[in-house]
Amino acid sequence: MNLSSVLEVILDILYPQDILCILCQKRHNDIDDKGLCPVCAETLPYITRPVCQKCGRTVTEDTNICMECINAQYHFEQAVPVFEYTSEMQRLIHRFKYQGVSYLSRTLGSWMAEAYKQRCRWDVDMIIPVPLHPRRERERGFNQAVLLSREIGKSINVGVNKSTLIRKKHTSTQVGLNKLQRRQNLWDAFEVTEPGKVKDKIILLVDDVFTTGSTVDECSRVLLQAGAKRIYVMTLAAGRFARN
Numbered sequence: 001m002n003l004s005s006v007l008e009v010i011l012d013i014l015y016p017q018d019i020l021c022i023l024c025q026k027r028h029n030d031i032d033d034k035g036l037c038p039v040c041a042e043t044l045p046y047i048t049r050p051v052c053q054k055c056g057r058t059v060t061e062d063t064n065i066c067m068e069c070i071n072a073q074y075h076f077e078q079a080v081p082v083f084e085y086t087s088e089m090q091r092l093i094h095r096f097k098y099q100g101v102s103y104l105s106r107t108l109g110s111w112m113a114e115a116y117k118q119r120c121r122w123d124v125d126m127i128i129p130v131p132l133h134p135r136r137e138r139e140r141g142f143n144q145a146v147l148l149s150r151e152i153g154k155s156i157n158v159g160v161n162k163s164t165l166i167r168k169k170h171t172s173t174q175v176g177l178n179k180l181q182r183r184q185n186l187w188d189a190f191e192v193t194e195p196g197k198v199k200d201k202i203i204l205l206v207d208d209v210f211t212t213g214s215t216v217d218e219c220s221r222v223l224l225q226a227g228a229k230r231i232y233v234m235t236l237a238a239g240r241f242a243r244n
């Protein structure tokens with residue numbers, strides 16, 4: 001351990017965690033109730049208009065729907081990602097997922113709930129988090145999408161169903177795969193255990209990051225096949241457009 005990390009440990013003991021801004025990770029004595037320093041609170045990387053009406057990502061050209069979505073033909077009605085997947089946002093989500101910093105779910109979930117209230121007129125019946133394979137959930141200790149769903153559910157007063165859509169195949173990571181490889185990787189990965197629970201329901205599907213959309217799309221396809229009426233998607237962030 002080098003000197004600066006020893007110093008960090010001592011500072012962590014002397015001062016509570018929440019004096020670190022959750023986004024820039026700098027110490028600050030003016031952290032707000034969301035865990036942000038004044039600079040980060042002012043400059044949250046919200047996705048700015050104009051956005052694609054299907055996937056919610058910023059489009060440069062004057063169009064309602066991006067080229068990506070014209071080609072993809074997603075099964076969900078609409079996706080609303082809240083933030084750009086900037087490097088700081090990426091690190092924040094990474095800490096939340098892999099370092100078990102589950103207390104972050106309160107802030108992250110509240111950002112999603114705010115965006116839902118401001119931007120979505122969907123009137124959903126139920127929230128379903130994108131499931132992890134049970135083995136991965138055990139390793140991680142929680143499913144980040146479940147934690148986010150609970151925060152959104154509390155805020156918009158909609159129940160969370162985390163048992164009906166399950167992940168039955170342990171897929172390798174999607175990182176580095178192109179769109180076709182992602183589809184193949186997800187083939188037969190999800191299952192609806194009790195179709196009666198989703199029949200004729202308008203469902204809000206929740207995940208942390210929208211990259212190519214293949215995971216949420218495959219979940220949507222399986223839910224529609226089981227009789228769901230419509231699927232909407234909300235994610236904390238959206239990655240850049242994939243090449244193909």
Ligand SMILES: [Zn+2]
Nearest residue numbers: 021024037040
């Ligand atoms: Zn900050």
Ligand SMILES: [Zn+2]
Nearest residue numbers: 052055066069
């Ligand atoms: Zn799009």
